[in-house]
Amino acid sequence: MKRAIRTFLISMLAAVLGAAPAIAQTGGKLVLYTSQPDRDAQRTVEGFRKKHPGVDVEIFRSGTTEVMSKLMAEVAAGAPRADVLLIADALSMERLKAADQLLAYPQADVREFPPDAYDKDKTYFGTKLITTGIIVNTQAPMRPKSWTDLLKAEARGQVALPSPLYSGAAAIHMAALTQNRAIGGGYYEKLAQNGAVALRGNGAVLNAVAGGQKMYGIIVEFMALNAKAKGSPVDFVFPAEGVSIVTEPTAILRGTKNPEAAHAFVDFLLSKEGQELAVSQGYFPARRDVKPPPGFPDVATLRILPVDISELEKRDELNKKRFAELFGG
Amino acid sequence: MPWMPARRGERLTFATLLGLVVLLAVVPIARLAQEALAPHGKLDVGVLDDVVHSPAVWHAAGNTLTVSLGGAALAILLGAAFALLVSLTDIRAKKPLVFCFMMPLLIAPQVTALAWINLLGPNSTLLRALGIAPAPGSAHPLYGPGGIVLLLGLEQAPVVFLAVRAGLRALPRDLVEAAQAAGARPWRIVRTIVLPLMMPSVAAGGMLAFVGSIGNFGIPAFLGIPAGFTVLVTLIYQRLAGFGTSALSEVAALSLLLALIALCGLALNGWLARRRDVRVTAWTTATPEWTLGRLRGAVEGACWSGLFLVLALPFAALVATALVPAIGVSLTPRNFTLANFHFVLFDYAATRRAFLNSASLAATAAVMLVVMAVPLGYSLAGRRSSLRQAVGFVAELPYAVPGVVLAIAMILCLLRPLPLLGLSLYSTIWIILVAYLSRFMLLALRPVTNALRQIDPSLDEAARMSGARYARRVMTVIMPMVAPSAVAGGMLVFLMAFNELTVSALLWSSGSETVGVVLFSLEQAGDAVSAAAVAVIAVVVTLGMMLLSNGLASRVARGVLPWQP
Numbered sequence: 023m024k025r026a027i028r029t030f031l032i033s034m035l036a037a038v039l040g041a042a043p044a045i046a047q048t049g050g051k052l053v054l055y056t057s058q059p060d061r062d063a064q065r066t067v068e069g070f071r072k073k074h075p076g077v078d079v080e081i082f083r084s085g086t087t088e089v090m091s092k093l094m095a096e097v098a099a100g101a102p103r104a105d106v107l108l109i110a111d112a113l114s115m116e117r118l119k120a121a122d123q124l125l126a127y128p129q130a131d132v133r134e135f136p137p138d139a140y141d142k143d144k145t146y147f148g149t150k151l152i153t154t155g156i157i158v159n160t161q162a163p164m165r166p167k168s169w170t171d172l173l174k175a176e177a178r179g180q181v182a183l184p185s186p187l188y189s190g191a192a193a194i195h196m197a198a199l200t201q202n203r204a205i206g207g208g209y210y211e212k213l214a215q216n217g218a219v220a221l222r223g224n225g226a227v228l229n230a231v232a233g234g235q236k237m238y239g240i241i242v243e244f245m246a247l248n249a250k251a252k253g254s255p256v257d258f259v260f261p262a263e264g265v266s267i268v269t270e271p272t273a274i275l276r277g278t279k280n281p282e283a284a285h286a287f288v289d290f291l292l293s294k295e296g297q298e299l300a301v302s303q304g305y306f307p308a309r310r311d312v313k314p315p316p317g318f319p320d321v322a323t324l325r326i327l328p329v330d331i332s333e334l335e336k337r338d339e340l341n342k343k344r345f346a347e348l349f350g351g
Numbered sequence: 352m353p354w355m356p357a358r359r360g361e362r363l364t365f366a367t368l369l370g371l372v373v374l375l376a377v378v379p380i381a382r383l384a385q386e387a388l389a390p391h392g393k394l395d396v397g398v399l400d401d402v403v404h405s406p407a408v409w410h411a412a413g414n415t416l417t418v419s420l421g422g423a424a425l426a427i428l429l430g431a432a433f434a435l436l437v438s439l440t441d442i443r444a445k446k447p448l449v450f451c452f453m454m455p456l457l458i459a460p461q462v463t464a465l466a467w468i469n470l471l472g473p474n475s476t477l478l479r480a481l482g483i484a485p486a487p488g489s490a491h492p493l494y495g496p497g498g499i500v501l502l503l504g505l506e507q508a509p510v511v512f513l514a515v516r517a518g519l520r521a522l523p524r525d526l527v528e529a530a531q532a533a534g535a536r537p538w539r540i541v542r543t544i545v546l547p548l549m550m551p552s553v554a555a556g557g558m559l560a561f562v563g564s565i566g567n568f569g570i571p572a573f574l575g576i577p578a579g580f581t582v583l584v585t586l587i588y589q590r591l592a593g594f595g596t597s598a599l600s601e602v603a604a605l606s607l608l609l610a611l612i613a614l615c616g617l618a619l620n621g622w623l624a625r626r627r628d629v630r631v632t633a634w635t636t637a638t639p640e641w642t643l644g645r646l647r648g649a650v651e652g653a654c655w656s657g658l659f660l661v662l663a664l665p666f667a668a669l670v671a672t673a674l675v676p677a678i679g680v681s682l683t684p685r686n687f688t689l690a691n692f693h694f695v696l697f698d699y700a701a702t703r704r705a706f707l708n709s710a711s712l713a714a715t716a717a718v719m720l721v722v723m724a725v726p727l728g729y730s731l732a733g734r735r736s737s738l739r740q741a742v743g744f745v746a747e748l749p750y751a752v753p754g755v756v757l758a759i760a761m762i763l764c765l766l767r768p769l770p771l772l773g774l775s776l777y778s779t780i781w782i783i784l785v786a787y788l789s790r791f792m793l794l795a796l797r798p799v800t801n802a803l804r805q806i807d808p809s810l811d812e813a814a815r816m817s818g819a820r821y822a823r824r825v826m827t828v829i830m831p832m833v834a835p836s837a838v839a840g841g842m843l844v845f846l847m848a849f850n851e852l853t854v855s856a857l858l859w860s861s862g863s864e865t866v867g868v869v870l871f872s873l874e875q876a877g878d879a880v881s882a883a884a885v886a887v888i889a890v891v892v893t894l895g896m897m898l899l900s901n902g903l904a905s906r907v908a909r910g911v912l913p914w915q916p
Contacts, residue, residue: 255680
């Protein structure tokens with residue numbers, strides 16, 4: 023009986039939908055897994071819903087690594103729930119792509135994006151540029167200019183860094199520094215010897231440095247610059263050797279139950295409007311035709327530490343284990 | 352005298368309840384064990400071997416033992432001393448004293464940790480406003496094992512207090528009177544009669560404190576991780592968060608180790624309880640009250656200043672941090688802002704939802720578990736002790752394993768649609784409720800079985816002789832006798848569930864956030880000032896609920912509300 027009613031309802035629904043005009047408004051539910059801070063995620067969704075009020079967006083937020091854990095647990099159990107992802111780094115996306123969990127979106131409008139900002143198979147798209155540099159407390163005795171300054175005696179026991187076991191940006195950063203010849207191998211070993219402590223995420227690093235418990239920290243730029251704008255006693259340094267970079271890519275999952283809304287969400291993030299929203303939240307935009315927030319340097323002047331993603335793919339687990347040994351997680 | 356054997360109606364109820372316990376406790380853990388030991392249907396002990404041979408694991412296990420034993424010892428010291436003081440002496444203002452003493456248990460561990468972090472150390476907005484903050488860059492005094500033991504002890508002391516005071520309520524008056532008649536001084540009576548009689552209660556309370564400390568995540572996460580001090584729970588959490596499901600088997604093996612430590616505590620408790628099988632003939636309500644004499648003022652002063660130090664100061668620090676626009680900004684009249692409260696109350700919908708979710712989840716779990724625990728405990732009292740122990744062990748399982756592991760077990764069990772209903776509980780609020788029912792079953796069951804252990808079966812027997820059926824006996828004989836303990840258990844469930852973070856951290860989805868989740872989420876994202884604001888509101892709400900239930904105190908039986916003297 024129940025089944026009969028359901029079948030009836032579904033056929034009714036199909037009839038109604040079939041009769042509706044082809045440009046039917048997007049609606050229904052959309053599940054977003056993201057690593058954006060709460061306030062930013064909430065505002066991103068609000069911005070999206072202004073254009074698509076019919077879509078209910080559910081947010082799950084945590085560190086990139088944790089978001090991936092949850093997603094992979096769901097994949098293992100056979101029923102991933104997320105429709106769209108917005109997480110820190112491309113490496114995690116590469117894994118999902120290799121596991122055939124991503125749905126390509128060839129119609130995505132990427133004309134204003136630099137080619138290395140998105141996957142050539144159009145399965146994931148960078149939405150911002152997030153650089154990792156050095157945060158410094160304004161009362162610190164030294165103002166570091168380069169990564170190696172954090173190894174000096176003045177910084178002994180005064181450095182906090184995010185853990186790649188939690189943060190996607192931190193995982194990329196570790197790879198960028200260890201692959202870089204100028205900085206040299208053994209940088210993290212030397213950091214550990216100099217008494218640096220690993221905290222969980224970038225947020226914890228901000229709390230430690232702005233709160234004065236540590237004088238220096240390795241952190242994503244937007245957190246430091248946003249805190250500075252609000253009056254926290256901190257400053258942000260783009261180190262001389264360069265900064266590592268993540269693109270906070272977004273992607274649609276193969277198992278999405280609402281592809282229309284998922285497409286609309288990706289379109290929104292990549293649109294000029296979506297990029298301007300990101301700028302208002304204090305991020306470097308990924309689009310070339312949108313200006314970075316006030317106080318940010320021109321993207322062209324940034325020196326970027328390259329990362330070989332395929333190389334990292336092989337070394338990531340090893341890096342994390344090494345990090346756990348050095349810093350106890 | 353043994354309890355009478357069961358009849359059919361009882362047997363049916365008993366079987367149903369046992370089935371529920373197995374479904375809630377055994378099935379998820381078994382599913383997880385299968386995932387851990389035989390991930391692809393084939394036995395593979397390689398992971399277990401790796402774990403046992405890892406020095407990092409043994410280091411964390413040692414740390415777990417150290418801080419949990421330290422925390423339990425401190426809790427026993429504080430809780431038992433305070434219970435004796437409140438129950439046996441003429442100290443004044445017992446009601447507010449007990450009320451305040453219970454607070455650390457009622458407040459979420461992550462809130463407590465956050466408050467203490469904000470109180471001491473160079474980041475303290477409060478100390479900076481007073482100009483006495485430690486120099487910038489100096490280490491936080493609470494980071495590391497010392498701070499963890501201190502906060503665990505403070506948090507778990509009320510658990511010991513509840514257990515010991517419940518025991519003191521049942522203190523046989525005649526023994527004390529006999530000793531008094533023989534001319535024994537109060538201290539001697541305490542030493543030779545009260546304390547020996549209280550040993551099962553102290554042991555039970557201490558064991559609960561120990562198990563609670565082992566599984567505590569909020570305190571070692573906030574105070575241990577920044578100092579590089581890892582306990583098993585944080586190690587598991589970090590491995591799981593960092594390596595994802597590829598570490599699931601390893602994590603399961605780790606939790607076996609954790610369960611083993613909890614089992615040692617349990618075995619010790621059982622051994623102590625067997626050595627001192629104390630039964631009293633009837634419920635005694637009157638306890639002796641000795642005068643403290645000239646010492647009274649000093650003792651009261653010490654109690655109140657102690658409570659001021661551990662409650663008012665950290666709370667003030669939390670408030671101070673919630674009132675500045677960003678972390679590290681000094682609190683001055685010019686910087687003072689209510690923007691953080693405005694954000695978490697009005698701009699950020701998740702916070703309001705979280706308070707509602709946590710309260711209703713906790714209340715539902717508490718009521719359901721108490722309703723389950725009373726008939727189950729009653730039926731168990733009439734059974735072989737081996738069955739009783741088996742059920743106790745089964746109920747202990749989901750409580751002893753760390754919350755993250757239970758959460759993963761629940762995901763594995765409930766992700767796919769339920770067999771008959773065709774509905775998936777995953778990503779609904781119900782999966783959190785099921786997890787809470789599983790996790791906190793022990794807290795509701797234990798007080799009931801402990802209480803029944805102290806009740807002479809003759810009352811039940813008399814009811815049977817008069818022809819009272821099962822349901823009637825439960826309602827009219829057992830219920831009144833175990834009500835205080837059962838409700839105390841229900842209160843514990845409510846408090847623990849309301850404060851809970853580790854389970855919901857992996858099970859929540861948008862719309863089903865808990866207070867712990869939003870707090871942790873804000874703190875992790877670097878929004879320490881908003882986190883402080885949520886923590887302040889959480890404290891105020893908890894306090895309000897305590898006061899509210901206080902207003903009902905005159906209508907419920909004595910001893911029902913834990914903070915009622």
